[in-house]
Amino acid sequence: MENKNRLLLYVHFNRNNQLSEHVLYQLQQLRHNFEEIYLISNSKLTDGDFVRLTDSKLADGFLQRENVGYDFAAWAEAMKHYGFDKLANYDSVTIMNDTCFGPVYDFSKTIEQMESDNQIDFWGITNNRSHKVKPWEDKEAIVLTDHIQSYFVSYKQKVVQSTTFQKFWSGIEILDDVVAVIIKYETAMTKYFEDAGFKSAVLFDTRKEDWTGMVVHDFSVFNLPELLRRKIPLLKIKAFSYGAEYLTTPLVVEQLKASTLYPIRLLIDHMTDVDYPDRAYMLGEKTLTFNHENTSNNLLKIAIHLHANHLEPIPEYFEYFNKYVQDYELYITTDSQEKKAAIEQTYPVSQLKSVILTESDEILSWWDVATKMEQYDLVGHFCTQRNEDKNWLFEEVQQREIKQVLLKPAQEIFQTFKEDSKLGLLVTDVPTFYQQFKTENLTADEIWGNMAQIWQKIEFRKDRDLKRLSNKSLKYATMVWYRPQALYNLLKIDIKKLAIDSGVLIDEFFPAFERLLIYVSWTSGYDFRVSPSLPKERLVLEQSDNQVPQVLGVDFEQIRLRKLLKELLRKVKKIITYRFKLKK
Known part of the structure; x- marks a missing residue:
């Protein structure tokens, strides 16, 4: 492809002052389409970030600034840096920000086609139709005109050389209200240039599309399937946040994996950081696969x-x-002096560092050894739990399965932790038996209330809100591998005192504790992985309300309809039987 004299003005912003991998990938993919890339960062970049960008030749110039005036002020400041006379020499000037994943489809041909069309003076990816909004309570509603969405807009030289272009961009003011920026600049920009006689175009004109079933008629955010069907190259990050609970979002991810070369890991990692770590569409990518190799090459200190x-x-x-x-080095806790003596006498092995008399519950015992675990790189938490009642066989089968998925692939698990410094926790998938049968009577409200109480007591490195809807962590996850730093903040709170202060029995906190492991690891800067109990393509996801096991690939609506029909027939049968008895 001919490398024309194109300039890309690329705005970057990250609230955690990080340079995400998906941004680096995006710049790498766009590099051959633009002669010059000028990166404007509205958040702090480290010296290491600048080195990565420079060494990889992903940016030819940089502007570090505060996030004042948002993207439009950043683009305007970059244009002032260049000067409009110099800008006029480029074949095109493109404004773009980092609010999208991609390109997920071939973008080079798109750029060539749009730039070679003489009927187009400036163009974008998607647009939004005219509509009325009331952004401020104390002001009247206003009508927003049809407009190209500003995450990507390219101006040809004809536009850039005009006084219209210079007047618009030199007139950008610093506004501290992002809504005001959208109204005054983004939604007005298209009409401004069209009124001056310039012709616009988009890859996907959404203005007359049917938006039945959508929350809002913004296809870039609320209709990912349609964007994939039309092979739109850039997908809004916001679409995966707002669509996190949609049944179609896991299918979108699967379609991207099947029909594009885009590294899905970039999407999953970024959404884990900016959203929640256990969304349904993420779990497939976070589930490990093992080759069952048992060769030890581990350099981690294991407890x-x-x-x-x-x-x-x-x-x-x-x-x-x-x-x-x-x-490894082993620490055993038990709940009686007799058991402690028996263990010490029966297992005088070199790996056994200590036998500790502690609480009867395995979760409370975790607190008693937590400080001893801090010296290790990786810790495995296990228990010899056994039911003495009629359900003993279920517990026995579950224990055997957990050994198979957490201990048999131990060397591969250790290698995964060694290769990924951001991995803090490995949990099991829902054990096979519990995928088919319900055994818990807890309600979502009971679990959530206790989760919220514990969450408020944890001192996090950075504040994160725990939303009720995000309560989806896998169940039966107290047997885990973890980095001590990942769960440090949880294990240092006084759980007994919290129970007393809250007026609840301590064991009522245990189901909440189990479900918090993933979120505590996440808010401590770590991700989690799942060791599968079944082949990956049959991964079972369990909602936290313990009501509906969800199997990917199953028609949920048909399942619900069958259950409703079965229940209806049961009630009809009951009514008929009752009436028959009355007649007798």
Whole structure:
């Protein structure tokens, strides 16, 4: 492709002052389309970020500024830096920001086609139709005109050389209200240039499209499937935030994996950082696959905490630890002096660092060893839990499965942690039995209230809100591998005092604790992975309200209809039986 004299003015902003990998990928993919790329960062870039951008030749110039006036003020400041006389020498000047993933489809041909069309003077990706809004309570509603959305707009030389262009961009004011910026500049820009006689175009003209079923008629945010169908190259990040709960979003991700070369990991990692870590569309990518290699090449310092209220399962755990974990230091907690003495006498092995008398519950015992675990790179938390009632077999099967998915692939798990410094927690998928049958009676409200109480007591490195709708972590996840730093903030709170102050029994906090592990790891700067109990393509996702097991690929509506029909037939049968008895 001919590399024409094109200039890209690219605005970057990250609230955590980070340079996301998806931004680097985007600049790399756009590099061959533009002779010059000028990066304006509205958030701080480190010296290391500048080195990465420079060494990779992803930017030819930089402007570091405060996030005042938002994107339009940033673009205007960049144009002032260049000067309008110099801008007029470029074949095109494109404004763009980092609010999209992509390009997910070939963008080079699109740029060539739009620039070679003499009927087009400036163009973008998507537009939005004219509509009335009332952005401020104390002011009248206003009508926004049809407009190209400003995340990508390209002006040809004819426009750039005009006094209209210079007047618009030199007149940009610093506004501290983002809504005012959108109204005064983004939504007015298209009409401003069209009124001056310039012709516009977009890849996807949404103005007359049917938006039935959408929250708002903004296709760039609320209709990802339609964007994929039309092979739109840039997908708004906001679309994955607003669409996080949509049933179609996991399908969008699968379609991207099947029909594009875009690295889905970039999307998942960024959305984990800016949204929540356990959205349904993320879990497939966060589920590990193992080759069942048992070669030890581990350089991590490993500790295992085994809570052993029941002594019978200990030999099997030792067998798994020695065969698969291999190099480790073991701490055992138990709830009686007799059990403690029996363990010390029966297992005088070199790996056993300490046997500690502690609480009867395996979660409370975690607190008693937490400080000892801080010296290790990675910790495994396990327990010899066993039911003595008629459900003992279910617990036995679950324990055996957890050993298979957390201990048998131990060397591959360690390698995953070693390769990914941002990985803080590995949990199991929902055990096979619980994928098919319900055993808990807790309601979402009961769990959520206790989660919120614990969350408020945790001192986080950076504040994160825990929304009720985000409560989707996998169940039965207290047997885990974790970095001590990932759960440090949770394990240092006084859970007993909190229970007393809250007027609840301590064991009522345990289901909430289980579901907080993923979120505490996330807000401490770490991600999580899932060790699958079934083949990856049959991964079962469980909603936190413990009501509906969701299997990817299943028609949820048909399941609901069948259940409703079954319930209806049951009630009809009951009514008929009752009436028949009355007649007798």
